[in-house]
Amino acid sequence: MKYLKLLILAACISMLCGCTAQNRCKKTIYAMDTVMQLEAYGENAEMAIDMAQTEIYRLDSLFDRGDGELAKINHSKGCEASEEVIELVKEALEICRSTDGSFDISVAPLMDLWGFYKKEFRVPSTEEISECLTYTGYENIEVNGNTVKLKNRVQLDLGAIAKGYTSRRIREIFNEHEIKSGLISLGGNVETVGKKPDGSKWNVAIQDPRKTDEYIGVLQSSDNAVVTSGDYQRFFEENGVRYHHIINPSTGYPVQSGVSSVTVVCEDGAKADALSTAIFVMGKDKGIEYWRNNGGFELILTGDGIYITEGLEHCFSSEKKYEIIRK
Ligand code: AMP
Ligand code: MG
DSSP states (O other), rough: HHHHHHHHHHHHHHHHHHHHHEEEEEEEEETTTTTEEEEEEOOOOOOOOHHHHHHHHHHHHHHOOOTTTHHHHSSSSSSEEEEEHHHHHHHHHHHHTTTTTTTOOOOHHHHHHHTTTTTTTOOOOHHHHHHTTOOGGGGGGGEEEEEEEEEOOOOOOOOTTHHHHHHHHHHHHHHOOOOOOEEEEEEEEEEEEOOTTSSOOEEEEEEEESTTTSEEEEESSSSSSEEEETTTTSSETTTTEESSSSSSSSTTOOOSSOOOOEEESSSSSSHHHHHHHHHHOOOOOHHHHHHHHHSSSSSEEESSSSSEEETTTTTTTTOOOEEEEEE
């Protein structure tokens, strides 16, 4: 029902926003279970948005676990894959390694067990989870040349990087069409291209995880990806407990790290997407340690308070109290 409402909303909005004015195009699309909004300014704005829309639909079916390329790989224990999928799996595996398995693209059987794919939610027994954990683990995924090999019954789930990869592809399309100003908003994944037509930076509102129609603050952004993972984006409740869609790969349960949302800001949409999921799993202290040791991105964390890393000091504004984390 929720998705039907979203579809109707998307249809209504796309009727309202079109490409009427010259050099300006806006479109709302429903794909990947999310309402997406694209906005572009420039001579080729309409063409860029049309191509971006086609690309979104292509990637939506590529990542579809029902009958996309990923489904084909999962149904075989190893098969040839397109260069695009090979490169993305390699990129994801690097993040699995660098985050010591907090990010793990083999969580597919666990997502199934908790009913997140079919939206038939249930709390599994501890025995079911233990059994399921015996056939997860990114170490069982191997890439050799143009082949992906899946050992020990593991299956790929690229859900934590797919939207970020998609926004990166749209940015590339915008660049090819010389779009100097644009906004790519795919649910919790936002990418800002250049500045607004009036020369000011784009404002990206960071949602309040507990009052989702309110914001904890606003980030001024230009040429950056701003990606949020949160326990409020997909969840069900049973006996007063919230079970959400980000799984701790070492326990098989939805993460209980005390963090409610993690926003990663960096130049690359796919990296920001993977890291926001990974740092959500790590929790505040380990996540900040990872930021200190690796760098190349900034963070906004919410949980028992609001924390931002020092690189965002001059572009984040909030009426709420927040702490600045320094290196
Ligand atoms: P995101 O919303 O980007 O944080 O990604 C969450 C999605 O990624 C889930 O719906 C799962 O498909 C998958 N996922 C859940 N937990 C993990 C994890 N620890 N590592 C990688 N992918 C995950
Ligand atoms: Mg993610």
